[in-house]
Amino acid sequence: MAVKDFMTKKVIYVSPETTVASAADLMREHGIHRLPVIENDKLVGLVTEGTIAEASPSKATSLSIYEMNYLLNKTKVGQIMIKDVVTVSKLASLEDAVALMLAHSIGVLPVVDHDVISGIITDKDVFKAFLEVSGYGEDGVRVRLITDNGIGVLEKIIHLISEENLNISHTVNIPRKDGKVIIEVQIDGEFDKEQLKAKFTENGFEVDGIVRTSSKQ
Incomplete structure (x- = not known):
């Protein structure tokens, strides 16, 4: 930036x-x-x-x-x-x-x-x-994941989302002191949140939150 x-x-x-x-x-x-x-x-x-x-x-x-x-x-x-x-x-x-x-x-x-x-x-x-980088004020769903900070982690997240034919509009990475990382992903469109949450959980991710966001314009 x-x-x-x-x-x-x-x-x-x-x-x-x-x-x-x-x-x-x-x-x-x-x-x-x-x-x-x-x-x-x-x-x-x-x-x-x-x-x-x-x-x-x-x-x-x-x-x-x-x-x-x-x-x-x-x-x-x-x-x-x-x-x-x-x-x-x-x-x-x-x-x-x-x-x-x-x-x-x-x-x-x-x-x-x-x-x-x-x-x-x-x-x-x-x-x-x-606000712009984080995707605040845009329609979609924000998924907050906690995971190990390793090679290929973000690629795996992107792959799981693309398998559902969904588009990522924003991502934010927040390192934690314990070596893990918080990854927040803003996803466009309407879809089953619980289904996506279950998919992440099955693939070893801790889902810390998944909420729908609405336009602030």
């Missing part, structure tokens, strides 16, 4: 000369929490709700609302933006992006190659990718 397959390609951005007030308005308008700062087609920083809040006068200030608005309209994004921005390549794996987010305690990564931004990936994009 590559970052380019899950990133948001339409990037809303500002320049260093954009006022803080304008940047805040842009975030509210589009329902976003951060904006890349672009200058001469290159990423030079990142402005977030947090950096704007830090730049805004405290509620305890003696300034009037007009004076505060004046300051926000005078202050430029380039004065408050984060300059040391953590980025990721569009060719990097989604797992690399998640690792970077966790390591730096951040929820967004501009996607940059050769100083040019081509997208942005956020923690929400990662959540959506997980």
Whole structure:
């Protein structure tokens, strides 16, 4: 899974000369929490709700609302933006992006190659990718199997399902600490769940669950 397959390609951005007030308005308008700062087609920083809040006068200030608005309209994004921005390549794996987010305690990564931004990936994009890969929200049947983690195990599962003339739409493998593996298989169509469960059991698989899923669209 590559970052380019899950990133948001339409990037809303500002320049260093954009006022803080304008940047805040842009975030509210589009329902976003951060904006890349672009200058001469290159990423030079990142402005977030947090950096704007830090730049805004405290509620305890003696300034009037007009004076505060004046300051926000005078202050430029380039004065408050984060300059040391953590980025990721569009060719990097989604797992690399998640690792970077966790390591730096951040929820967004501009996607940059050769100083040019081509997208942005956020923690929400990662959540959506997980749902897509797992087959969440699709009609079908999800089978959860517990088995030894050995050569040919997945091939055997696929063979047993294909014998029933059924199609697999998604698979997820989850290693366990005891050396076994959980394999979740999403299968399309209508069929006898108990018959399939019995077939897996007869062939040495522990069936931990078999449930029908419905469309969430």
